[in-house]
């Protein structure tokens with residue numbers, strides 16, 4: 342019981358942040374999207390910059406000051422040479438910067454052939470995106486980037502769209518809808534949604550390519566954690582994370598974390614699960630992510646001083662038909678600073694374990710007492726014989 346209380350306290354505690362969202366700060370035009378999420382803590386500020394200028398991306402900057410501010414030179418940002426267009430004042434307050442870019446969506450088919458058949462990839466940097474201004478909710482701290490390919494010769498997107506839904510958090514907690522990710526005030530959620538997009542083949546599966554940018558001396562590592570407890574995300578026992586680690590320390594500086602599942606429904610249930618797999622993390626400084634904000638912030642050093650790595654996350658294993666049927670795919674991931682949150686055993690599983698381990702223990706105890714008494718009785722019975 343004490344253990345249970347301690348675990349609940351650990352899950353509930355933690356710092357709160359004052360979170361605000363600003364759309365295109367300093368620019369009165371909604372033809373491009375830049376969302377600044379400012380999360381002020383006790384004596385630090387976390388800046389998240391989400392943008393669909395080029396490939397959709399999130400720039401994360403942690404600062405050691407409550408009053409650090411984001412600056413954007415819009416004429417430079419929207420020019421072909423955006424380096425230096427985004428910076429933090431005062432520059433000395435910056436503790437750590439990183440970025441995540443969603444570069445491509447692959448579609449492939451495995452139907453009846455040993456070889457995977459790849460269709461032309463969707464390059465997310467050549468999508469056209471709706472203004473997120475009308476989707477901004479300053480109370481729920483959410484926004485949605487909705488896009489379609491600028492040119493769509495196959496007509497796959499005539500009834501569909503691709504979206505990135507962003508949610509910022511002010512405090513620790515757990516999401517209601519599946520996969521019910523546990524989050525901290527240092528993190529935000531991004532949900533990748535394919536809705537109504539016509540597959541180009543029978544049993545099409547999709548994969549999302551994600552790139553990360555790291556400072557010198559920091560590298561991303563793919564971690565996988567398995568647990569016997571699936572109470573919060575039924576039938577899913579694996580949590581994956583791409584953790585940024587300094588070469589001389591193992592504590593994570595930032596992370597992208599997800600459960601090994603996507604869902605084929607707007608209101609996901611256990612049976613809507615779509616298997617999600619991570620393929621190898623690769624050094625990828627050969628292909629610089631075409632994101633305006635990333636180039637603007639990291640500048641010329643992108644790919645040399647700042648290392649780029651990339652990973653493919655695929656959806657649909659043997660059950661490639663789920664998308665065919667539902668025409669809906671949603672995958673959620675948490676993006677944040679510090680250590681990725683870890684699921685502790687749920688109270689239900691702790692009580693089950695307590696019962697499971699406790700019962701034999703009690704039986705053993707009762708058993709030995711009974712044996713002891715029985716032996717005494719035996720001795721007393723045997724004594725007269727002796």
Ligand SMILES: *[C@@H]1O[C@H](CO)[C@@H](O)[C@H](O)[C@H]1NC(C)=O
Nearest residue numbers: 365366367368369370371372
């Ligand atoms: C922003 O632009 C709209 C129309 O384009 C205009 O009505 C509005 O006054 C402008 N706001 C500012 C603060 O310039």
Ligand SMILES: *[C@@H]1O[C@H](CO)[C@@H](O)[C@H](O)[C@H]1NC(C)=O
Nearest residue numbers: 364365368369370371474475
């Ligand atoms: C965003 O929407 C608000 C109100 O809904 C409006 O006042 C503002 O001008 C819009 N911003 C841009 C850049 O269009």
Ligand SMILES: *[C@@H]1O[C@H](CO)[C@@H](O)[C@H](O)[C@H]1NC(C)=O
Nearest residue numbers: 368369370371372373419420
């Ligand atoms: C917004 O910018 C685009 C491209 O820069 C331009 O075509 C459009 O006229 C601008 N809209 C407003 C309301 O200023």
Ligand SMILES: *[C@@H]1O[C@H](CO)[C@@H](O)[C@H](O)[C@H]1NC(C)=O
Nearest residue numbers: 356382383384385404405406
């Ligand atoms: C931040 O604040 C906490 C307590 O509010 C304090 O313990 C810590 O030393 C402060 N850190 C810095 C870098 O000022």
Ligand SMILES: *[C@@H]1O[C@H](CO)[C@@H](O)[C@H](O)[C@H]1NC(C)=O
Nearest residue numbers: 413414415416417418420426
């Ligand atoms: C913004 O960038 C442009 C082009 O690089 C430059 O000419 C201008 O001086 C910059 N503006 C500010 C306020 O720094």
Ligand SMILES: *[C@@H]1O[C@H](CO)[C@@H](O)[C@H](O)[C@H]1NC(C)=O
Nearest residue numbers: 476477478479480481482483
């Ligand atoms: C914003 O989100 C809150 C809470 O989810 C909801 O009650 C409200 O209706 C939303 N506002 C808009 C404009 O959608």
Ligand SMILES: *[C@@H]1O[C@H](CO)[C@@H](O)[C@H](O)[C@H]1NC(C)=O
Nearest residue numbers: 496497498499500537538539
């Ligand atoms: C789009 O939807 C309409 C009506 O729901 C349907 O008739 C049409 O075939 C769909 N097109 C594609 C490409 O799925």
Ligand SMILES: *[C@@H]1O[C@H](CO)[C@@H](O)[C@H](O)[C@H]1NC(C)=O
Nearest residue numbers: 450452453540541542543544
């Ligand atoms: C898809 O499957 C249907 C029947 O299952 C078949 O008639 C059709 O030719 C297949 N299409 C392709 C592109 O393989």
Ligand SMILES: *[C@@H]1O[C@H](CO)[C@@H](O)[C@H](O)[C@H]1NC(C)=O
Nearest residue numbers: 557558559587588589590591
């Ligand atoms: C790791 O190395 C950086 C410089 O590369 C240094 O500033 C930092 O103190 C080192 N951390 C540890 C724990 O050794």
Ligand SMILES: *[C@@H]1O[C@H](CO)[C@@H](O)[C@H](O)[C@H]1NC(C)=O
Nearest residue numbers: 624625626627644645648649
């Ligand atoms: C890519 O990064 C590696 C390690 O950071 C470096 O050795 C290599 O020279 C880089 N390649 C290019 C083309 O910049």
Ligand SMILES: *[C@@H]1O[C@H](CO)[C@@H](O)[C@H](O)[C@H]1NC(C)=O
Nearest residue numbers: 447550620621623651652653
């Ligand atoms: C992802 O998969 C596609 C198709 O196989 C491949 O072209 C691409 O290089 C892969 N990306 C990474 C980061 O492995």
Ligand SMILES: *[C@@H]1O[C@H](CO)[C@@H](O)[C@H](O)[C@H]1NC(C)=O
Nearest residue numbers: 355385403525527678679680
């Ligand atoms: C959140 O970030 C702050 C500073 O950036 C750090 O002190 C704190 O430990 C982090 N919290 C978690 C739960 O990672």
